[in-house]
Amino acid sequence: MRLFRLATVAAAAVTYALVVLGGVVRVSGSGLGCPDWPLCHGHLLPPLQLHVLIEYSHRTVATLASLLIVATALAAWLAVRNRPDLRLGATIAAGLLILQVGLGGITVLLELPSAIVLAHLATAMALLGAVCATAAAAWMPEATGTVNDRAGAHWALAAAGATYLLILTGSLVTATGASSACAAWPLCGGGLSLSLDRLPLVQLLHRGTAAAVGFIIVLSLVAVLRRLGEHRSVRLTSALTLTALALQIAVGAAVVRLHLPAALRGLHLALAAAVWVGTVILVVLARRLSAGSEPAVLPAMERHGSRPLGEVVLDYVSLAKPRIIALLLVTALGGMMIAQRGWPSTGLVLMTLLGGALAAASAGAINCWIDRDIDRVMLRTRRRPLPAGRIAPSHALTFGIALGVLAFLLLAFEVNVLAASLAVAGLLFYVLVYTLWLKRSTPQNIVIGGAAGAVPPLVGWAAVTHGLDLTAVYLFAIIVFWTPPHFWALALHTKADYARARIPMLPVVVGERQARWQILGYTLLLVAVTWMLFVTGSVGWIYLAGATALGAGFVFLAGQTVRDQGVRWSRRLFDYSIIYLAMLFGVIVVDRMVIT
Numbered sequence: 001m002r003l004f005r006l007a008t009v010a011a012a013a014v015t016y017a018l019v020v021l022g023g024v025v026r027v028s029g030s031g032l033g034c035p036d037w038p039l040c041h042g043h044l045l046p047p048l049q050l051h052v053l054i055e056y057s058h059r060t061v062a063t064l065a066s067l068l069i070v071a072t073a074l075a076a077w078l079a080v081r082n083r084p085d086l087r088l089g090a091t092i093a094a095g096l097l098i099l100q101v102g103l104g105g106i107t108v109l110l111e112l113p114s115a116i117v118l119a120h121l122a123t124a125m126a127l128l129g130a131v132c133a134t135a136a137a138a139w140m141p142e143a144t145g146t147v148n149d150r151a152g153a154h155w156a157l158a159a160a161g162a163t164y165l166l167i168l169t170g171s172l173v174t175a176t177g178a179s180s181a182c183a184a185w186p187l188c189g190g191g192l193s194l195s196l197d198r199l200p201l202v203q204l205l206h207r208g209t210a211a212a213v214g215f216i217i218v219l220s221l222v223a224v225l226r227r228l229g230e231h232r233s234v235r236l237t238s239a240l241t242l243t244a245l246a247l248q249i250a251v252g253a254a255v256v257r258l259h260l261p262a263a264l265r266g267l268h269l270a271l272a273a274a275v276w277v278g279t280v281i282l283v284v285l286a287r288r289l290s291a292g293s294e295p296a297v298l299p300a301m302e303r304h305g306s307r308p309l310g311e312v313v314l315d316y317v318s319l320a321k322p323r324i325i326a327l328l329l330v331t332a333l334g335g336m337m338i339a340q341r342g343w344p345s346t347g348l349v350l351m352t353l354l355g356g357a358l359a360a361a362s363a364g365a366i367n368c369w370i371d372r373d374i375d376r377v378m379l380r381t382r383r384r385p386l387p388a389g390r391i392a393p394s395h396a397l398t399f400g401i402a403l404g405v406l407a408f409l410l411l412a413f414e415v416n417v418l419a420a421s422l423a424v425a426g427l428l429f430y431v432l433v434y435t436l437w438l439k440r441s442t443p444q445n446i447v448i449g450g451a452a453g454a455v456p457p458l459v460g461w462a463a464v465t466h467g468l469d470l471t472a473v474y475l476f477a478i479i480v481f482w483t484p485p486h487f488w489a490l491a492l493h494t495k496a497d498y499a500r501a502r503i504p505m506l507p508v509v510v511g512e513r514q515a516r517w518q519i520l521g522y523t524l525l526l527v528a529v530t531w532m533l534f535v536t537g538s539v540g541w542i543y544l545a546g547a548t549a550l551g552a553g554f555v556f557l558a559g560q561t562v563r564d565q566g567v568r569w570s571r572r573l574f575d576y577s578i579i580y581l582a583m584l585f586g587v588i589v590v591d592r593m594v595i596t
Helices: 002-027 050-078 084-109 114-138 151-176 198-228 232-257 262-289 300-304 309-319 322-340 346-370 372-377 393-414 417-441 445-453 456-465 470-493 495-500 506-510 512-535 541-563 568-595
Strands: none
Touching: 002 050, 002 084, 002 114, 002 262, 050 084, 050 114, 084 114, 114 151, 114 262, 151 198, 151 262, 198 232, 198 262, 198 393, 232 262, 232 393, 232 417, 309 346, 309 393, 322 346, 322 456, 322 470, 322 568, 346 372, 346 393, 346 417, 346 456, 393 417, 417 445, 417 456, 445 470, 456 470, 470 495, 470 506, 470 512, 470 541, 470 568, 495 506, 506 512, 512 541, 512 568, 541 568
């Protein structure tokens, strides 16, 4: 059974690669790179030309995928006879494979007729879904008993169906040559007036479908989480699917707004396929996990809404972690000031900071939803709204997702797509990479996860310049190196809490003495990085003096933390680190204002 499971995963991975390569073939115009089939220019080995190699790579991966799918089907019938569900899924995949191979040959021989190309993609996506569904089912026990709550599975199925429809409309855009019909996003330019030309209408049809489907997917996944969110596999799959959806929207906008080369447009299809895979896996999970499940019972005060409105509002505000937001906005403003070499337009500042605040609030709320089990254990966090039962987990998740979507739309429309994409990337990195993975798995969680908190100055820089450069990278690096001493100082003070919650924070894993030395080491690196802004000429002497004085204070406190093994200096270091970062970026603002 273990070998069968590994085979299904391999088949799913290679089939996904096949679909992505098929998208690259289409957007690069390589469909007739090999004008004959199954050979290429009459030979087994093709000539070394770009379009030929792209098409031939697609065929090679198709061969590998075919072998894996056939092998999986044979294994399902010979080795896992006690699982009829796996036999059914593997057999359907094998049947779709035969149809797909035939359509592929007809597509080449008839020189890419639009209808056959569309059918080829539709079959490829169905094949990918069947293979991934089989792989997901193989890693779960067979469903037993009667499914008591089918609503979760129905919502997941709605998300999968909507995604499949979206992919087909996207294929229609490519098949009709409407990919470049609109030079603006989200509309085609010219305000709200719509062109009646055929190609712009096809493009707008796809975008309208994408908006509706995106809403359906988010709504469906929230509904699934409300019913089955206690299962980690459901939470992780939903989070990854929403991530792929957000990135797909961002890439679709960037293709138009940033005029990406055609070869990179295949990423749009790759992300759509990832959303499709995620929704298909959710269907399998929902059908298996919903057997015998009952919706979670809300606390009485949440269910009856008996609390004063003011208290409810304050609880939702606390989910957003407003103190962290304020610090992040200071760094974003510093990035804008140094990029502009002065004060940007007030409207741009307001829109950028508002969008950044919404993105940070979204990250905070989703973080609270994911970490609610940890927060119940830790003394420092057990009074938060979710562990205390004052807000339902599903409501907190919906609140966080809504804030994230609003942040992206605001930044994309009122600032630019790059700033919006960076903000959402930081949000997703914090939620998916740090909170879901690193925080619970490695003592280096903060070292790597600090990249999420370092995104705001990049957003500010991109808002002004519509791009990034080395100075923006230095601003990013400052926060990356600031994060470990900041959080480890807190961890020294709350070590027992992290140990109780089984979070591998550095002082818990390696001991306090080594953690204190690492705090000092990262502090020295931080001060060195802050000087690089002056060395590159991005700031003047006012900043150098301020950064040096602030850095001296940081190094002194870090040194005292090494000398004194108690918690007094580590607490002071933590408090000072917050003041340090705010004042450092404040000095950047002052330096730019005075020099300008």
